[in-house]
Amino acid sequence: MDGQVDPLTDKEIEDRLAELPGWSVAEDRLTRTYRFDSHLPAAAMVVHVAQIQEELDHHSEQTLGYNTLAVAVNTHSAGGRITDRDFVLAQRIEAVAAGHGAR
Numbered sequence: 001m002d003g004q005v006d007p008l009t010d011k012e013i014e015d016r017l018a019e020l021p022g023w024s025v026a027e028d029r030l031t032r033t034y035r036f037d038s039h040l041p042a043a044a045m046v047v048h049v050a051q052i053q054e055e056l057d058h059h060s061e062q063t064l065g066y067n068t069l070a071v072a073v074n075t076h077s078a079g080g081r082i083t084d085r086d087f088v089l090a091q092r093i094e095a096v097a098a099g100h101g102a103r
């Protein structure tokens with residue numbers, strides 16, 4: 001459990017980003033902005049992401065726009081650094097995005 005909140009090294013982050021197209025690191029947060037054809041599908045995805053976050057007990061900041069949803073996450077308990085938990089959440093979000101029409 002302790003290892004789970006160790007910050008990842010720059011090299012580990014780079015390697016794991018290679019498997020998450022569309023995601024990047026900005027201001028020490030793992031982030032992606034999704035685009036939709038309209039607003040309600042974007043809003044619906046917010047709720048789905050919230051459900052995943054409750055399941056994982058790990059929570060991103062979600063910013064809902066008109067037809068965009070930006071998600072950004074780091075690990076507070078690791079001093080606001082990026083950890084394995086952030087990548088696990090990102091992968092779970094990716095897995096549901098296409099089903100919401102996100103691109």
Ligand SMILES: C[C@H](O)[C@H](O)[C@H]1CNC2=NC(N)=NC(=O)C2=N1
Nearest residue numbers: 057058059060073074075076077
């Ligand atoms: C008590 C609870 O497990 C913690 O507050 C969790 C909840 N969600 C979290 N989310 C994120 N992004 N980082 C955390 O360190 C974190 N900690």
